[in-house]
Amino acid sequence: MAPARRNGAHDSETRTALLDAAEHLMLEEGYAAVTSRRVAAKAGVNAALVYYYFGTMDELFLAVFRRRAEWMLDRQAEALASEQPLWALWDVSHDQANTALNLEFIALGNHRKAIRVAAADYSRRFRAQQLGALSGVLKGYGLDPDVWPPESVILILSSISRFLLMEEAYDLDMGHEQTVAIVERYLRSLEGERRPRTPSDDVP
Amino acid sequence: MAPARRNGAHDSETRTALLDAAEHLMLEEGYAAVTSRRVAAKAGVNAALVYYYFGTMDELFLAVFRRRAEWMLDRQAEALASEQPLWALWDVSHDQANTALNLEFIALGNHRKAIRVAAADYSRRFRAQQLGALSGVLKGYGLDPDVWPPESVILILSSISRFLLMEEAYDLDMGHEQTVAIVERYLRSLEGERRPRTPSDDVP
DNA sequence: GTCTATAGCTGGATAGAC
DNA sequence: GTCTATCCAGCTATAGAC
Numbered sequence: 001m002a003p004a005r006r007n008g009a010h011d012s013e014t015r016t017a018l019l020d021a022a023e024h025l026m027l028e029e030g031y032a033a034v035t036s037r038r039v040a041a042k043a044g045v046n047a048a049l050v051y052y053y054f055g056t057m058d059e060l061f062l063a064v065f066r067r068r069a070e071w072m073l074d075r076q077a078e079a080l081a082s083e084q085p086l087w088a089l090w091d092v093s094h095d096q097a098n099t100a101l102n103l104e105f106i107a108l109g110n111h112r113k114a115i116r117v118a119a120a121d122y123s124r125r126f127r128a129q130q131l132g133a134l135s136g137v138l139k140g141y142g143l144d145p146d147v148w149p150p151e152s153v154i155l156i157l158s159s160i161s162r163f164l165l166m167e168e169a170y171d172l173d174m175g176h177e178q179t180v181a182i183v184e185r186y187l188r189s190l191e192g193e194r195r196p197r198t199p200s201d202d203v204p
Numbered sequence: 205m206a207p208a209r210r211n212g213a214h215d216s217e218t219r220t221a222l223l224d225a226a227e228h229l230m231l232e233e234g235y236a237a238v239t240s241r242r243v244a245a246k247a248g249v250n251a252a253l254v255y256y257y258f259g260t261m262d263e264l265f266l267a268v269f270r271r272r273a274e275w276m277l278d279r280q281a282e283a284l285a286s287e288q289p290l291w292a293l294w295d296v297s298h299d300q301a302n303t304a305l306n307l308e309f310i311a312l313g314n315h316r317k318a319i320r321v322a323a324a325d326y327s328r329r330f331r332a333q334q335l336g337a338l339s340g341v342l343k344g345y346g347l348d349p350d351v352w353p354p355e356s357v358i359l360i361l362s363s364i365s366r367f368l369l370m371e372e373a374y375d376l377d378m379g380h381e382q383t384v385a386i387v388e389r390y391l392r393s394l395e396g397e398r399r400p401r402t403p404s405d406d407v408p
Numbered sequence: 409g410t411c412t413a414t415a416g417c418t419g420g421a422t423a424g425a426c
Numbered sequence: 427g428t429c430t431a432t433c434c435a436g437c438t439a440t441a442g443a444c
Binding site for chain 2: 419421422
């Protein structure tokens with residue numbers, strides 16, 4: 001009996017190899033380089049297997065996105081549960097690969113509706129998780145929510161972090177050192193000196 | 205005598221129509237939709253003309269980028285020369301179309317070296333222009349450069365602005381209102397109440 | 409599950425008529 | 427300058443052998 005499309009055990013080795021290959025290609029050469037042939041070649045298998053496992057290229061992109069998104073949510077949850085959640089959030093959001101992939105997906109979402117919907121949904125969950133963990137904490141630090149709403153503190157931290165990373169990808173660093181110093185001075189004023197934390201594993 | 209490639213008067217109507225078509229396509233459907241055939245169809249001319257005017261698709265992308273970049277530099281220079289340069293910078297950087305195009309070019313630059321180089325170069329000029337116009341102004345406002353270096357003020361304003369716009373494209377607005385309020389409170393504290401300014405024209 | 413083969417399409421780029 | 431015609435490469439997706 002022929003297996004329905006989009007089958008092949010969710011944890012098959014080949015399936016994982018295809019996802020890894022697609023993610024690497026996307027990061028190194030942009031989403032336009034992610035074709036069934038190139039993904040398959042990089043994974044060391046036949047191109048027809050892409051369609052056996054994912055049905056369409058759209059579904060492949062979605063699977064790559066979801067896997068990475070779930071991993072980032074887990075990693076962020078772990079960070080937010082630490083003793084210094086603000087420092088941990090700042091550290092975890094300062095990840096070049098994730099930021100670059102995120103940009104690719106945003107650009108990809110510009111003309112693939114399924115991706116755009118998934119990215120919007122995930123951004124909401126991501127932000128909600130931060131807010132849920134931090135709004136109490138920030139109040140505990142003595143921040144007046146009418147002057148510094150937790151939503152804004154989180155948003156400003158995130159935007160600075162992402163902007164710095166985007167510029168670094170272009171070897172642009174004007175004002176970076178000083179800005180990092182300002183952010184970290186602020187974090188110290190709320191959460192004290194940064195203490196070492198066990199970094200979580202990277203994706204294989 | 206056959207004209208050398210990459211010719212055709214720099215201000216030819218057809219050339220401009222091709223640039224406009226390419227820019228619109230890029231904005232509406234992403235860079236992958238920018239093919240010689242589709243650009244030409246949108247401009248109402250034959251696809252071979254793309255190669256007559258630009259030689260390669262790479263050169264077309266570069267021409268679109270440069271035209272938009274020069275326009276943005278001019279527009280920013282005008283804003284920075286106003287009586288309230290910080291307010292003007294904040295307003296001018298809050299332009300959805302430019303931000304979306306910028307993201308497309310960043311993603312495109314991920315796998316087209318010529319674009320990456322041009323984008324990096326342009327970012328530097330853009331930032332240098334801001335810094336040149338504002339470092340004196342900020343000192344005049346009484347900001348201590350050791351606590352708030354102009355580079356950082358500019359960088360933080362820019363990153364917040366861009367992040368908000370990226371999220372708005374996804375109908376995400378958690379904390380936006382509050383963050384805009386914080387920024388504008390800050391701008392008011394330095395530059396007083398925002399006064400109306402003549403907005404510059406949009407590109408045709 | 410994995411492969412070969414192939415249909416059907418779209419793309420970049422060029423030659424050459426007008 | 428603008429067009430038609432064309433080459434060739436690479437793409438998605440499917441059928442069917444093993």
